[in-house]
Amino acid sequence: MSARQGAKVGVGWFTLFTLAWLALWTVQLTPLQLLIPLQLNTPDDPDGWVSGVVSSGLVLAMGGIAGVIAAPVAGGLSDRTRGRMGRRRPWALGGVWLGTASLAAIAFASGPWGVGLAWVGVSVGVAVASAAFTALIADQLTTQRGAASAAVSSSQALGIVVGVGVIVLLELGVVVGYLVLAGFLAVVGTASALLLPDPPARSDVAVARQVRTLGERLAALRDRDFAWLLAGRLTVNIGNALGTGLLLFFLLYGLQRDPATAEDELLLLILVYTLFVVGSSIASGWMSDRTGRRIPFVVWSAVVQGLASIILVVAPSLSTAMIAAALLGVGYGAYMSVGLALGTDLLPYPEDHARDLGFVNVSASLGQLIGPLLGAGLVALVGGFWLLFLVGGILSIAGGLMTYAIRSRERAASAL
Secondary structure, three states: OOOOOOOOOOHHHHHHHHHHHHHHHHHHHHHHHHHHHHHHOOOOOOOHHHHHHHHHHHHHHHHHHHHHHHHHHHHHHHHOOOOOOOOOHHHHHHHHHHHHHHHHHHHOOOHHHHHHHHHHHHHHHHHHHHHHHHHHHHHHOOOOHHHHHHHHHHHHHHHHHHHHHHHHHOOOHHHHHHHHHHHHHHHHHHHHHHHOOOOOOOHHHHHHHOOOOHHHHOHHHHOHHHHHHHHHHHHHHHHHHHHHOOHHHHHHHHOOOOHHHHHHHHHHHHHHHHHHHHHHHHHHHHHHHHHOOOHHHHHHHHHHHHHHHHHHHHOOOHHHHHHHHHHHHHHHHHHHHHHHHHHHHOOOOHHHHHHHHHHHHHHHHHHHHHHHHHHHHHHHHHOOOHHHHHHHHHHHHHHHHHHHHOOOHHHHHHOO
């Protein structure tokens, strides 16, 4: 199972890596898509549902802000960690255990403040563990970065199906649902963190022990190409979150479904979305590794995602939502797998891989958590969902086009 930087890893490594990400995505996205909206839903009067949407958006934004801070900080600390347990493993384990405890806490929380505080703990735990696991790509891989990135993005889609599917089909309810998620993260996350290799830092990054100023810690954000990558990734993920983050509310109040029907249709949409995300992420990750070209995949996948959201503006119905889910899956799957691989190619400082990949992770997770807050405001503004999907489509396309601002295209290709 051992691995060294530049060597190819085998099936065992990819299996553990994929399981780790499946657990992280499941516990992050299932509450976002299903459990938190159910906890904070307020259907008491004709306008009551709007306050539930707003409360959900605020809670998810609280978690997003906490994750933004936690991911690069934890990544930077893991870059400088030296000990018998390795650099990444202690932080992976710490994030997993914090997330597990917070999921248990949110199960019994009530009201926006109680749910919000517990959700901050979940978000911080997931952000810390994600920073550690993502760093393994840059630490140990060179020619398989697209494949590893595809494992991350396909696990994101599968995680929604695993979480929402188990809770809806087994009718677990909110409290039991959270406790099942906590157990899943504790077992799978801990096993993956312990069994995945964590080789010591190379001699050329020994400088990582040195104390640095705040400006030095944020140096990657001044790298022009890396900054454009982060900006585009954030924008596309906000667009994706606008198209997916409030789907349960769209089914309940946009298409006037009863709660039981809405949950079943949500699961169906997620299944369609997942099928296309997984296929698209694997195929595009493999092709980008083979061709050495990342940017065309990144741009056009974001455009496809944007067009999917606009379909729901023109003709909102369950049938068009199914078509949009398929297109959204194709676009987002390719964007996330190849976009993460591009991010690892553009890392500006070899001694700070985990810290800088923390910024890459934050740009995605923050977009996914800010999106529902922005979406709640757009829904409240017009009393419906058309503006939500329109803005989501525009942001997705704009974020993809930002990738063309990256000048050092040959740098990304040469990293392969």
